[in-house]
Amino acid sequence: MATWTEFAAATPWLASSIRALLHQYGPGMGYLATVRADGGPRVHPVSPIVTDEGLYCFVIDSPKRRDLERDGRYALHAFPAEDSDVEAYVSGRARPVTSVATVEHLVRQHRAAPTVDWRLYELTVESALLHRHEAGAYPNTWRDPAAGHNGPAHERRPRKPFLQLVAA
Secondary structure, three states: OEOHHHHHHHOHHHHHHHHHHHOOOOOOOEEEEEEOOOOOEEEEEEOOEEOOOOEEEEEEOOHHHHHHHHOOEEEEEEOOOOOOOEEEEEEEEEEEOOOHHHHHHHHHHHOOOOOOOEEEEEEOEOEEEEEEOOOOOOOEEEEOHHHOOOOOOOOOOOOOOOOOOOOO
16 A cells, blocks of 8 residues: 555645645545444544645544454545535555654644544555546546556546645
8 A cells, every 4th residue: 555655756636636625624624434343334524634744543442443453444535625526535544653753743733632542543545536526527546556456547637726725
């Protein structure tokens, strides 16, 4: 699985657009789908963190976290935009972050409560999709070539970005 950094290096426009959608309201907002023990899906709202170093998520002690501990597969869908019908998701595997420096940096930056039983996960990227539902639009997709998918990894780039990240 590719790290967010590797995904962004392979498809900068797609990664930037997905990052902008995840952070369109400031803090990251999305829905995290995990795999329950019986194989069914479980979906919860989360606050993902996209940095230049990676895609992360603090996950409290919950069924969602137990899903990730047992079976790291996930799909993350961006929170719907109020003023457009563009949608984005990434999928791959979640893995606990073991770097103390990374955890401490993100805890400080995002004010993770020290009294809450949370664990920081890095979300690797196996596939990504960005799509605007309108006439003539087509999905922009990417698949990690190292993950063994049939066919090439690719990016379909429209003439202009769907959403641009604007610095405050």
